[in-house]
Amino acid sequence: MAPFLLLLFLLSKAASDNTDVTVHPGDDVTLKCQAAGPSITVLKWIKPDLEPEYVLFYRSNTMQTDYQNKDFKGRVELVDRDLKDGDVSLILKNVSSIHAGTYECRVKDGVSRRKKRAADLSILRTIRTIRLQVTEPDSEDGNSSPVGRYRGLAAGVLILVAAAVVGVLMYKRHKNKRSGPSADDDDADEASAIQVI
Template sequence: MAVFVLLLFLLHHAACDQHVTVHPGDDVTLRCEAADVSIRAVEWTRPDLEPQYVLFYRDGHLEIKQQHPSFTGRVELEDRELKDGDVSLTLKNVTSSDSGTYECRVKSDGFTRTKRANIDDDPIRVIYLEVTDSEDGNSTPILVAVGVVAVLLVAAAVFVAVWRYKRRSDQRSERPAADDEAGTDQLMCTSAV
């Protein structure tokens, strides 16, 4: 049972958050889609930075006043028309300092601008970006998949072992009754002689 709870936890975690691994110098697109297609504002943030804004897009314009300086000229929305709710962020020429947690938020038509360009809603997507020099960085998703498969195989092996043990126990408990009947028949045959 614990194996299945662990598996459900891993699947839930994978569905809510995304882990993206890239190499320095690569361009990367962090995928995010909003359910509402009447989007008025898009906000991408890195909570560990100050200012935390990676990109703020409102009413068809990028607002760069509060953007963290390290992202100036390196970020853009994949689709500025925001067709079909696509608010994915493209980050160009990544460096190791780009590693971190990125949060995507949107506001629909009722959004009015405040002094800060902050959308207070929960993020609709959280992505952890890892920028790594090694080739092993791409093996992380493979290792997770291998781990899940290994856990499932161990669970299946335990199930089969318990099933076989129970089956042998049931067969042993049936044998003495059959042996008693056979012994009685033999006694009857020898006494008749």
């Protein structure tokens, strides 16, 4: 039982570090990320499916735009440029469909005072993964909610199940009619014929 509870705890912890965010084209969105402390020396927001993968690269208290993917130049900024209280949240402006996908927030804190080298960047910890969905608004009410899509899917499944039940019942009824009348039915027919005479 204890291993099961441990596994359940670890899975719930992993799920809490992953977030789904849905926005519409043209919206601004804040991808929230909170580091453990305020002593952040390196911050990377990446989109692993890009080349280069950098959405935002922050080191030595400055943005490093030379490494940034062209699709994000001029579109991103930090909620707090000073990274006070470990807030490393990212604002993505004027979102379009090309921005949909998975984002990772990675940090390195300033516990170590030694010189930072390029090899040290591999020590960054991923502290948040966000899946960004960019959807067109529904024409009826102006919003495209995942809940609404799931309701539609559930209604479709319910209709299919009801159709299957009706089909099975009709098949059984038809099968019973084809097998012919039973002996009890013959006796009932004979009794009704005698009453008519």
